[in-house]
Amino acid sequence: MSYALTAENIKKVFKKNKKIVHALKGIDIQIREGEIYGFLGPNGSGKSTFIRIASTLLIPDAGEIKVFGYDVVKEATKVQRLINRVSVEASFFKKLSAIENLLFAAGIHGISKKEALKKIYAISERVGLDRERLNDPLEDFSRGMQQKVAIARAFMTEPKLMLLDEPTTGLDPRAKREVQSLIMHMKEKLGATILLTTHDMEEAEKLCNYVAIIHKGRIIVKGHTEELKAMISHRVKNPTFEDVFMEFTGVSFDEAEYEEAESA
Numbered sequence: 001m002s003y004a005l006t007a008e009n010i011k012k013v014f015k016k017n018k019k020i021v022h023a024l025k026g027i028d029i030q031i032r033e034g035e036i037y038g039f040l041g042p043n044g045s046g047k048s049t050f051i052r053i054a055s056t057l058l059i060p061d062a063g064e065i066k067v068f069g070y071d072v073v074k075e076a077t078k079v080q081r082l083i084n085r086v087s088v089e090a091s092f093f094k095k096l097s098a099i100e101n102l103l104f105a106a107g108i109h110g111i112s113k114k115e116a117l118k119k120i121y122a123i124s125e126r127v128g129l130d131r132e133r134l135n136d137p138l139e140d141f142s143r144g145m146q147q148k149v150a151i152a153r154a155f156m157t158e159p160k161l162m163l164l165d166e167p168t169t170g171l172d173p174r175a176k177r178e179v180q181s182l183i184m185h186m187k188e189k190l191g192a193t194i195l196l197t198t199h200d201m202e203e204a205e206k207l208c209n210y211v212a213i214i215h216k217g218r219i220i221v222k223g224h225t226e227e228l229k230a231m232i233s234h235r236v237k238n239p240t241f242e243d244v245f246m247e248f249t250g251v252s253f254d255e256a257e258y259e260e261a262e263s264a
């Protein structure tokens with residue numbers, strides 16, 4: 001079995017207004033090559049902190065993460081060549097057009113202009129981004145469209161591991177569906193492994209092969225989506241992910257969101 005990412009006992013503490021926040025309290029996960037692995041948890045549960053550590057932006061206080069066998073702390077440059085990350089608020093040159101932003105990113109990754117344009121047009125068509133609009137400044141794009149450009153930009157570099165931090169948060173239902181279908185399509189096309197964080201239960205069920213539920217910096221339970229539901233099916237008829245969360249944490253997802261927002 002080959003793994004795209006393995007994490008062992010990852011811990012991270014922040015100091016915030018003289019308060020100590022234990023954002024990650026010992027995370028262990030293994031992501032198999034080629035799967036979409038979902039990190040499902042309420043706001044403030046530690047999802048982004050983990051993604052930032054996995055993408056070499058933050059250093060853990062304890063533990064070890066390896067990406068295709070490379071240590072994210074000791075071999076950060078090698079890891080950076082294999083990954084890409086899309087966060088909720090993607091950074092762009094907002095005054096420049098979508099195409100200028102995409103060509104800039106392609107240039108950094110050593111992709112020729114001709115090759116980049118081919119990829120940009122193909123991906124844009126796929127997500128219903130009009131060619132004409134690609135010449136408009138990014139600041140004129142809706143959030144949904146900006147998110148599509150951010151995902152197109154990340155996939156253009158053909159990462160072996162894609163880290164998607166809440167790729168559909170804040171999008172309207174249609175944009176959400178389009179972004180989800182882009183993610184599935186790119187995964188099929190490139191055979192990339194994807195780690196995706198979300199607080200959308202339906203999204204986790206729809207996109208992910210395997211899910212870990214994270215709450216207050218700890219993984220509460222993990223398994224194949226169907227496996228997790230089967231684990232509680234003797235108590236709950238036709239369980240949803242909301243039921244799985246409730247069974248393992250003792251609180252509803254909404255209550256957990258509230259609790260974590262209060263303590264953050």
Ligand SMILES: Nc1ncnc2c1ncn2[C@@H]1O[C@H](COP(=O)(O)OP(=O)(O)OP(=O)(O)O)[C@@H](O)[C@H]1O
Pocket residue numbers: 014015016021022023041042043044045046047048049050199263264
């Ligand atoms: N740079 C930081 N400084 C201080 N505290 C931080 C920092 N980054 C995260 N935290 C705290 O760590 C905890 C976990 O945050 P994190 O952003 O990882 O959660 P999350 O699950 O990604 O939430 P969200 O869905 O809101 O993005 C929160 O209590 C947050 O306030």
